[in-house]
Amino acid sequence: MVRHLQTGEIFPVFNNCIRIDDPITGTPIGVGAVMRDLRPEMAAKKALADNEQLLRNITSAAPTGLWMSDVQGAITYVNQTWVDWSAASYEDNLGSGWANAIVEEDRVRASAKFLNDVTNRNLYEVEFRINHADGTVRWCVANGRPQYDSESNFTGYIGACVDITEQKNLQQQKDDFIGIASHELKTPVTSIKAYTQVLERMLSKNGESKEAGMISKMDKQINRLTSLIGDLLDVTKINSGRLQFNDQEFDFNMLVKDLVEDLQHTSAKHTLVVDFASTGYVFGDKERIRQVITNLITNAIKYSPNADKIIIRTSLKKNEVRLCVQDFGIGISEDKIERVFEQFYRVSGDMQHTFPGLGLGLYISSEIIKREGGRIWVTSTVGEGSTFCFSLPVYNQNNNSAT
Amino acid sequence: MIADDDPGILDAVGIMLEYEGYEVDSTLNGSSLLTMNDKFADLLLLDIWMSGVDGRDICRHLKKNPQTGNIPIVLISASKDIERSAMEAGADDFLAKPFEISDLLEKIEKYTC
Numbered sequence: 001m002v003r004h005l006q007t008g009e010i011f012p013v014f015n016n017c018i019r020i021d022d023p024i025t026g027t028p029i030g031v032g033a034v035m036r037d038l039r040p041e042m043a044a045k046k047a048l049a050d051n052e053q054l055l056r057n058i059t060s061a062a063p064t065g066l067w068m069s070d071v072q073g074a075i076t077y078v079n080q081t082w083v084d085w086s087a088a089s090y091e092d093n094l095g096s097g098w099a100n101a102i103v104e105e106d107r108v109r110a111s112a113k114f115l116n117d118v119t120n121r122n123l124y125e126v127e128f129r130i131n132h133a134d135g136t137v138r139w140c141v142a143n144g145r146p147q148y149d150s151e152s153n154f155t156g157y158i159g160a161c162v163d164i165t166e167q168k169n170l171q172q173q174k175d176d177f178i179g180i181a182s183h184e185l186k187t188p189v190t191s192i193k194a195y196t197q198v199l200e201r202m203l204s205k206n207g208e209s210k211e212a213g214m215i216s217k218m219d220k221q222i223n224r225l226t227s228l229i230g231d232l233l234d235v236t237k238i239n240s241g242r243l244q245f246n247d248q249e250f251d252f253n254m255l256v257k258d259l260v261e262d263l264q265h266t267s268a269k270h271t272l273v274v275d276f277a278s279t280g281y282v283f284g285d286k287e288r289i290r291q292v293i294t295n296l297i298t299n300a301i302k303y304s305p306n307a308d309k310i311i312i313r314t315s316l317k318k319n320e321v322r323l324c325v326q327d328f329g330i331g332i333s334e335d336k337i338e339r340v341f342e343q344f345y346r347v348s349g350d351m352q353h354t355f356p357g358l359g360l361g362l363y364i365s366s367e368i369i370k371r372e373g374g375r376i377w378v379t380s381t382v383g384e385g386s387t388f389c390f391s392l393p394v395y396n397q398n399n400n401s402a403t
Numbered sequence: 404m405i406a407d408d409d410p411g412i413l414d415a416v417g418i419m420l421e422y423e424g425y426e427v428d429s430t431l432n433g434s435s436l437l438t439m440n441d442k443f444a445d446l447l448l449l450d451i452w453m454s455g456v457d458g459r460d461i462c463r464h465l466k467k468n469p470q471t472g473n474i475p476i477v478l479i480s481a482s483k484d485i486e487r488s489a490m491e492a493g494a495d496d497f498l499a500k501p502f503e504i505s506d507l508l509e510k511i512e513k514y515t516c
Contacts, residue, residue, distance in 0.1 A: 183482070187411070190409075190411075194418075198419045244487075246487060
């Protein structure tokens with residue numbers, strides 16, 4: 001510590017002394033000293049320590065797990081929240097130890113996704129369950145962003161883990177409820193339909209054809225109701241991963257042809273025109289694919305109230321069977337076209353009240369096509385119409401490429 | 404013979420089948436089918452989800468019993484997805500609710516002629 005000669009301040013210095021020797025005789029002739037004011041250095045060190053403490057406080061206060069990894073995906077930092085969740089020490093969580101908190105069934109999938117994203121420098125996101133320190137199993141969504149230094153070198157990842165157990169439970173409850181509700185709704189509908197059909201037969205037999213006609217229209221409305229209930233049920237199955245497929249080989253064009261014949265009766269205004277190329281056999285769930293095609297054609301009819309035809313084309317393009325439904329109706333604008341396959345998405349704006357429906361059909365159709373290994377897409381021009389297409393891979397019995 | 408835990412369905416389907424000329428017996432209690440020992444039906448229409456009783460189990464039981472093993476059984480359910488498990492339980496056929504009269508009649512004719 002020294003005292004400044006002019007200001008009288010007392011402050012610490014770093015004192016570097018050297019002994020000066022006579023270059024010829026080697027006898028010491030003096031001592032030189034350099035003193036460095038330590039105050040700036042100490043202030044900087046303190047500022048750094050304060051910042052580190054602040055960072056620690058912030059990351060501990062966050063109710064979310066926070067983490068950092070190096071370029072290879074080994075964890076280099078976890079915050080106190082994660083340490084508390086994992087019931088392991090800070091050190092045990094570094095490297096690849098963090099994954100031990102993950103429920104065994106989910107561990108491989110989650111770790112593999114992480115390493116895959118790190119290798120490809122992707123935005124990382126995955127859901128998994130952890131064995132929480134309090135003994136319960138909690139659902140988390142982990143996400144992370146790749147980090148780059150000022151020279152654009154990849155330096156690793158920074159990310160978070162958010163506890164989503166509440167949302168998951170609510171979603172499960174909702175799905176369970178809708179499942180039960182659909183079943184309960186179908187019960188009275190079944191007896192109504194039975195009564196309706198008996199009545200129709202009795203009236204027809206008695207020659208009361210006008211009355212029989214009315215009952216027949218009632219029956220069609222019941223079918224519409226059944227279809228809406230079915231859609232609700234399908235959505236909960238999709239959301240909880242319980243959608244089952246009964247795959248079989250069937251003639252694609254034949255399915256489309258039969259379906260178009262049936263659906264033609266639903267519209268007096270539109271003519272359903274078919275344009276078939278040879279497509280051969282497809283391996284998939286016939287009922288579900290029928291559901292998708294019905295959805296596309298009924299949408300085409302629904303959204304082109306002022307047109308008089310709808311064109312349905314099938315084609316075979318290198319291993320894929322393709323079906324396109326073209327309508328000449330209201331079309332879909334550029335900004336909305338990405339969203340039509342979303343759950344609950346419906347036409348909005350002035351037209352909102354003119355077009356009935358739950359907004360589930362396209363969502364269900366796209367999920368079905370995706371799970372059967374195909375693709376679904378749409379092209380459209382506002383005011384001129386839309387073309388919805390889907391493709392399905394073709395397999396023949398030997399699983400070779402299609403002819 | 405129809406077994407379903409919903410009285411509305413029993414009534415409606417009963418009327419429907421009687422109108423078409425069939426003799427119909429019905430029960431709300433699926434398990435009573437397991438203790439049948441006389442006056443066997445020519446065909447059984449069994450609902451799958453009945454309160455506390457699974458129609459598939461009843462089907463399996465009846466098929467195993469030599470006295471009842473030959474009675475054709477059609478399982479009905481609100482969910483089409485479980486058709487496979489219905490067939491695996493030994494059912495002769497399956498129908499999804501709500502169904503068209505014509506489909507039901509077609510199946511009945513198939514197994515009773």
